[in-house]
Amino acid sequence: xxxxxxxxxxxxxxxxRVLSSAVDLVLPLSCAGCSxxxxxxxxxxxxxxxxxxxxxxxxxxPSPIPPGWPGCTGTLRYAGVSARLMKSFxxxxxxxxxxxxxxxxxxxxxxxxxxxxxxxxxxPILLVPIPSSPAAVRLRGDRPMLVLTRxxxxxxxxxxxxxxxxxxxxxxxxQAGLDxxxxxxxxRSAMRVRQVERVQGRDCVLVDDVLTxxxxxxxxxxxxxxxxARRVGMAVCMVTQRRSAALALPL
Ligand SMILES: [Zn+2]
Numbered sequence: 133x134x135x136x137x138x139x140x141x142x143x144x145x146x147x148x149r150v151l152s153s154a155v156d157l158v159l160p161l162s163c164a165g166c167s168x169x170x171x172x173x174x175x176x177x178x179x180x181x182x183x184x185x186x187x188x189x190x191x192x193x194p195s196p197i198p199p200g201w202p203g204c205t206g207t208l209r210y211a212g213v214s215a216r217l218m219k220s221f222x223x224x225x226x227x228x229x230x231x232x233x234x235x236x237x238x239x240x241x242x243x244x245x246x247x248x249x250x251x252x253x254x255x256p257i258l259l260v261p262i263p264s265s266p267a268a269v270r271l272r273g274d275r276p277m278l279v280l281t282r283x284x285x286x287x288x289x290x291x292x293x294x295x296x297x298x299x300x301x302x303x304x305x306x307q308a309g310l311d312x313x314x315x316x317x318x319x320r321s322a323m324r325v326r327q328v329e330r331v332q333g334r335d336c337v338l339v340d341d342v343l344t345x346x347x348x349x350x351x352x353x354x355x356x357x358x359x360x361a362r363r364v365g366m367a368v369c370m371v372t373q374r375r376s377a378a379l380a381l382p383l
Pocket of ligand 1: 164165166168173174175177
């Protein structure tokens with residue numbers, strides 16, 4: 133799939149740079165990408181990741197574009213080793229990947245902020261993680277996106293603050309494994325803002341691990357806007373490549 137892109141070119145060097153400052157801080161038993169004994173992400177998997185850098189790092193949109201889509205930034209294609217790393221982090225308990233993945237996501241968040249004019253001029257931008265479904269929390273025991281978002285905030289400093297303001301209604305299934313129609317039905321009005329006063333009048337960036345159909349982020353955007361958020365941007369770590377043709381963003 134081609135993604136609608138607005139600005140900035142990048143190459144694998146950025147990915148290597150972003151990763152190199154974060155890996156090797158801990159010495160787990162094996163690479164989360166290929167299971168080789170050694171660091172969290174071995175040199176061979178790092179090289180493969182560099183090849184998965186999105187060719188352009190402006191805002192992207194799924195196809196078809198959800199109504200009111202503000203544009204989303206991402207850093208890597210979700211395929212091969214990047215997908216294995218994210219699954220290892222979320223479902224395999226590999227929290228040693230928090231640093232490397234957070235650096236990739238922080239880079240994406242930075243671009244999401246600059247993509248929206250005048251965002252965060254007066255108050256820190258709220259980073260709002262997409263909530264896990266209650267079933268996923270039961271299964272995993274924690275909330276990987278909240279863990280990741282907190283690390284992103286430590287990387288980006290006082291310009292941002294973490295606001296886990298969204299919650300998922302009970303009975304919502306995990307989005308993984310559902311088709312586009314199923315994802316949209318599953319998420320219709322599924323999210324709500326727990327503390328409306330926390331987001332009212334504030335600039336927010338929704339953060340998630342992977343952009344697929346855009347249904348999850350769109351539902352988060354709807355809930356934040358319904359609660360009175362001022363501007364809502366979107367940033368993900370990885371972008372799924374789809375077979376359908378992409379459309380240009382209507383901007
Ligand atoms: Zn490896």
